[in-house]
Amino acid sequence: MATQRLTKHNAQMLRASLSLVKSLDADALLILLEGSTDWQRIAEMAKEEQITETVVVAVDSPDDLDGAAEAGLKPLALNKEKAPLLERLQHALLEAAADELIKINDEVVALYGGFQQGRLDSISHLKLDERMRRLSSRDLQTLESSVPLKTIKSVVDLAVQIGVEGREGKPVGALFVIGDTRNVLKHASNSGVDPFRGYKRQERNLMDARVREDAKEISQLDGAFVIASDGTIERSRQMLEVLHEDLNMSKGLGSRHWAAAAITRRTKAIAVVVSQSTGTVRLYQNGFLKMQIEPMDKGIKWQEIAYKPPSSGEG
Numbered sequence: 205m206a207t208q209r210l211t212k213h214n215a216q217m218l219r220a221s222l223s224l225v226k227s228l229d230a231d232a233l234l235i236l237l238e239g240s241t242d243w244q245r246i247a248e249m250a251k252e253e254q255i256t257e258t259v260v261v262a263v264d265s266p267d268d269l270d271g272a273a274e275a276g277l278k279p280l281a282l283n284k285e286k287a288p289l290l291e292r293l294q295h296a297l298l299e300a301a302a303d304e305l306i307k308i309n310d311e312v313v314a315l316y317g318g319f320q321q322g323r324l325d326s327i328s329h330l331k332l333d334e335r336m337r338r339l340s341s342r343d344l345q346t347l348e349s350s351v352p353l354k355t356i357k358s359v360v361d362l363a364v365q366i367g368v369e370g371r372e373g374k375p376v377g378a379l380f381v382i383g384d385t386r387n388v389l390k391h392a393s394n395s396g397v398d399p400f401r402g403y404k405r406q407e408r409n410l411m412d413a414r415v416r417e418d419a420k421e422i423s424q425l426d427g428a429f430v431i432a433s434d435g436t437i438e439r440s441r442q443m444l445e446v447l448h449e450d451l452n453m454s455k456g457l458g459s460r461h462w463a464a465a466a467i468t469r470r471t472k473a474i475a476v477v478v479s480q481s482t483g484t485v486r487l488y489q490n491g492f493l494k495m496q497i498e499p500m501d502k503g504i505k506w507q508e509i510a511y512k513p514p515s516s517g518e519g
């Protein structure tokens with residue numbers, strides 16, 4: 205069991221961050237610790253400073269959080285022991301948002317040790333919205349695709365909007381297949397008249413806000429969008445051929461999701477799917493679910509999915 209002492213220095217830093225929560229009118233204090241500490245004392249200090257805002261205490265192992273909740277703090281287990289500081293901090297923010305301890309548009313004061321073991325030496329004032337956006341690009345970078353990050357990001361942003369907004373009050377699903385267009389089209393056929401057909405390339409590029417609005421309208425119709433690496437909509441309303449004997453899919457996902465996974469298995473494309481029933485956006489590569497984004501308030505939560513080898517049990 206790891207511990208971190210509330211030394212005189214650490215207690216002073218804690219007091220400073222508590223008073224910062226007050227003076228900045230922040231919504232929460234996040235304390236990133238190396239292990240268990242005197243939770244009761246932290247709670248008392250918050251009380252002394254008249255802090256009614258949430259105090260989240262994050263450590264790596266859940267065993268080290270015993271007694272934190274009883275003291276009135278919000279415990280958070282990170283399970284990220286060897287990760288670099290910035291990654292732990294970002295992870296803590298994501299997990300705290302996922303557990304609804306903090307909200308996407310909240311301002312958070314974070315107290316942590318960045319330079320020396322056992323010493324809380326750093327305080328940051330973070331606005332969660334910005335944080336989330338930066339995180340999203342970071343997570344996308346792990347995909348190692350030949351499709352530029354900018355294109356993937358703009359498609360994912362569009363997908364999230366479709367999932368959150370729907371169309372005319374109704375939920376809408378969608379499927380975008382990005383990159384390796386020539387091979388993707390070998391497995392696709394028209395499911396109806398393609399509204400983008402006949403337009404110049406620059407009039408079909410998803411980087412253009414008007415094209416994105418059109419794409420939202422068209423997402424109400426059946427079929428997938430086939431997107432080139434530069435963001436041009438090569439085709440819309442495409443039915444993809446699905447051969448999925450070796451895919452590992454979660455139960456409950458229907459044919460749109462199977463088609464998304466299958467096309468990325470057979471080509472180098474990336475598929476982004478919006479579920480009509482839940483608004484969840486999933487990103488597939490090489491036949492695997494790589495990222496899942498749940499619709500949350502106005503913001504989004506990015507969650508990387510552990511890489512699971514295919515099993516014979518499902519699918």
Ligand SMILES: Nc1ncnc2c1ncn2[C@@H]1O[C@H](COP(=O)(O)OP(=O)(O)OP(=O)(O)O)[C@@H](O)[C@H]1O
Nearest residue numbers: 377426427428443444458459460461463479480481
């Ligand atoms: N092979 C395919 N290629 C392209 N689009 C498809 C394919 N299969 C299904 N779709 C699209 O997905 C829509 C919904 O299908 P289905 O309900 O089976 O999917 P799902 O994965 O459960 O998605 P959702 O969560 O959105 O309901 C279909 O109406 C169609 O527009």
